[in-house]
Amino acid sequence: MKLVKRFFPVLDIGLAALAGVIWYVRPQIGWLPVGLLILAALLRWLVYGSLTRATRFDLPIFLFLGTAFLAAGIAYNQGIEWSQHLSPLEWAWGKFFYVIGAVGLYYAAANLRTLDQVWGLIRFYALFGTLFAIYFVLTNDWSARGSKFDLLTQFGMWFSAFRPDVPGHRVHPNLAGGLLAFVLPFSVPMLAEARARRQVGMVALWSIAALGMLFGWIMSSSRGAWLALVVVGSGWYVAHLIADRTPARRVIRWALPLLLIGASAALLLVSSDELSGTVWQIADTGVVVNRGQVLTDSLSLARDYFFTGGGLGAFPMLFSTYCLLIPVYFIGHSHNLFLDILIEQGIIGLLSYLWLLGAFFWTTATALRHSDARRSLPAESAARLRWVLEAATASMLVMVVHGIVDDNPYATRALLLIFIPCGMIAALKSRLPRLNLRPLVSIAPLAIAVVALGLIWQRDAVIGAWYANLGAVAQARAELAQYKFPERLPENVRKNCQLSSANCPLGEAERYFQQALAFDSGNVTANQRLAAIALAQGEYEAARSFLQVAYARDTANGATLKLLEQARAPKGSSQ
Secondary structure (H helix, E strand, O other): OOOHHHHHHOOOOOOOOHHHHHHOHHHHOOOOOHHHHHHHHHHHHHHHHOOOOOOOOOHHHHHEEEHHHHHHOOOOOHHHHHHHHHHHHHHHHHHHHHHHHHHHHHHHHHHHOOOOHHHHHHHHHHHHHHHHHHHHHHHHHHHHHHHHHHHHHHHHHHHHOOOOOOOOOOHHHHHHHHHHHHHHHHHHHHHHHHHOOOOOHHHHHHHHHHHHHHHHHOOOOOOHHHHHHHHHHHHOOOOOOOHHHOHHHHHHHHHHEEEEEEHHHHHHHHOOOHHHHOOEEEEEEEEEEEEEHHHHHHHHHHOOOOOOOOOOOOHHHHHHHHHHHHOOOOOOOOOOHHHHHHHHHHHHHHHHHHHHHHHHHHHHHHHOOOHOEEEEEEHHHHHHHHHHHHHHHHHHHHHHHHHOOOOOOHOHHHHHHHHHHHHHHHHHHHOOOOOOOHHHHHHHHHHHHHHHHHHHHOOOHHHHHHHHHHHHHHHHHHHHHEEEEOOOOOHHHHHOOOOOOOOOOOOOHHHHHHHHHHHOOHHHHHHHHHHHHHOOOOHHHHHHHHHHHHHHHOOOOOHHHHHHHOOOOOOOOOO
């Protein structure tokens, strides 16, 4: 039995990884890989006596999973044909399967029983990053996709002349850069231990592995991934200098150059045009757009779907249809991790993720603060424990920093890896100090009271926003569920729908919008959406009436301004 327990983690991780690989390659296979995760849980029950161990991250992860399930259920993009678009994550259930895969990998990692097993997972994870970097460099088509930096493009094309023609899936450079930035911190513990043991061969091996990931990370030209890793890596190094009680002069001598390098890197990431006033520019499917405007419009979309979310993978067409007012795919995500979760899974989904982040960083910070006090551990085990805590924390910080300027963790196939650092820390349960929850317990009643008072004070506005949210979901399902360009566009649905008819697909949405206005006549979402329907049916006076109210509430709203332009009656109109 001891032999089984020793080698079972390999099988457990392997089953979860296999399920993730299947969904990565072909999410259209549906629920079948869930069987692998169920098999892993049953085997855990046979080996350990339970389906899984309880962890301190269970509640936020299951809440996140639950909101993802609800978001997939209300989304307009439930048909499997959506998986054939630019990304399979545009299919609501396809993205949900990725979330299940991420949760499966979390519990496979969390059920590791010893520090040595966690160390083995880190070793495998770092090697995976190296192999992924090699695969990306060998398969990327530098001439087709180009690069934001000519020098890297030219080098990639020169390198392509010497590499073999490797068939297979082409990884998008932004996905590659982000994923490598998440994984790279885990090569540091391997290098540190090899150096401490003076194992020249292992130092060479892990140096090559880290350099391979760095090469792929640089060649990806992902500015967000560059920025995140440079910021976190610099902070990690300076923290080590301080923790090692390095003299202040030496800390300053190293910290100042790092700050200068970081500032220079940040300037390199921004072009002169962007500095001159057009903010950051992002390129997505060959289209250059203003990042600041994308974030502003995404915030208005988040308002529309604040309570329930608009559905998993729903951002692209929601953004195009209801913010830009164009019936075609324009951009895949808001380039902000937190905004994307809010738009797709609603406020509870976002709060569950923030809860997870808070619990994770609180756990690792507390454990690192008390790590020196754990003198009962052998020196090598104590060093490994600290390196696991540091590497996992660095990886999560990279995700968060990268998520502020781009959204690799949630909007790409890297979603499968989003919970792995949390799983590694959860596996160290027996070696982690207990958290002091007294400050949280003392603050919670006050926070609840403030929220409750706010809801009571703004009761009508909140109820109006709820009905407007329901109407926005119903409208998207009516207009986009059968979307096909150019045969069936949202505009066609609006034109051909008589709201007074019982068979009108927009009837449910219209009723919700009217209920929203009954509680809050200035609700922007309801007025905007009703104005768009009125415009499609040629009712310009009604449209202008709705839009004037929406404009009075939010004078800078881009969709309202565009609709006001359209609401000007055409020449020769009697209206």
